[in-house]
Amino acid sequence: MRNIDFDKFSEHSLVLRNYAKNFDTQLLEEIENIVKQNDFRHMKTPKGHQMSASMTNCGEYGWVSDKFGYRYEKTDPKTNQPWPKMPEIFRDLARSAADDSGYINFESDACLINRYRPKAAMALHQDKDEHDFTQPIVSISLGISVTFLFGGLTRTEKPVTKELHHGDIVVWGGPDRLRFHGVRPLKNNTHPLVGPLRFNLTLRKAN
Numbered sequence: 001m002r003n004i005d006f007d008k009f010s011e012h013s014l015v016l017r018n019y020a021k022n023f024d025t026q027l028l029e030e031i032e033n034i035v036k037q038n039d040f041r042h043m044k045t046p047k048g049h050q051m052s053a054s055m056t057n058c059g060e061y062g063w064v065s066d067k068f069g070y071r072y073e074k075t076d077p078k079t080n081q082p083w084p085k086m087p088e089i090f091r092d093l094a095r096s097a098a099d100d101s102g103y104i105n106f107e108s109d110a111c112l113i114n115r116y117r118p119k120a121a122m123a124l125h126q127d128k129d130e131h132d133f134t135q136p137i138v139s140i141s142l143g144i145s146v147t148f149l150f151g152g153l154t155r156t157e158k159p160v161t162k163e164l165h166h167g168d169i170v171v172w173g174g175p176d177r178l179r180f181h182g183v184r185p186l187k188n189n190t191h192p193l194v195g196p197l198r199f200n201l202t203l204r205k206a207n
């Protein structure tokens with residue numbers, strides 16, 4: 001029997017503490033391998049602001065942002081090449097975390113990889129570029145800790161905060177899928193395995 005240490009954002013969203021911890025080295029190796037094929041870059045918002053987190057993708061679809069808007073693409077507009085293949089461990093870990101959270105048989109076809117250095121942040125936003133909001137989103141945190149902001153269905157609702165640490169997996173579903181969310185600027189810090197960085201893998205069913 002497995003004893004899962006979890007924490008709730010709400011009835012529909014769980015933090016599975018340390019769920020990815022035993023796979024951290026393997027996950028980091030897969031990220032390194034993806035980055036050799038498709039490096040991190042700072043994308044621009046449609047309004048021309050550079051994002052402070054840098055990003056790359058793997059899987060059938062990748063999330064991109066530029067002056068033409070936010071969207072999922074099968075090929076990287078920078079290289080016109082398909083995104084690197086989704087590592088099995090990403091898909092399997094996301095499926096297993098979703099199963100354990102009550103969202104059975106989650107099939108992800110897109111993985112956005114965010115890399116944060118100290119001071120990088122992500123402003124409150126909604127994830128609305130996917131086609132099916134009944135599918136959950138699974139997020140895997142690696143490296144230095146961050147304060148996550150969990151808002152409401154409108155921008156003005158005051159967010160609740162929770163610390164996310166190395167190895168934590170969050171599964172967001174049901175009505176929480178469209179909540180505003182973001183992360184506070186990262187504190188100056190360093191993680192023994194990852195260094196002065198935070199990686200976040202976001203697994204989604206885009207199409």
Ligand code: MD3
Nearest residue numbers: 114127137139172176177179181200202
């Ligand atoms: C809650 N990334 O890439 S992951 C993003 O830590 C993004 O890098 C953050 O928001 C990060 O879009 C948060 C967790 C997450 C992802 C999607 C959500 C939380 C969510 C959608 C709805 C509610």
Ligand code: FE
Nearest residue numbers: 125126127181
């Ligand atoms: Fe998001």
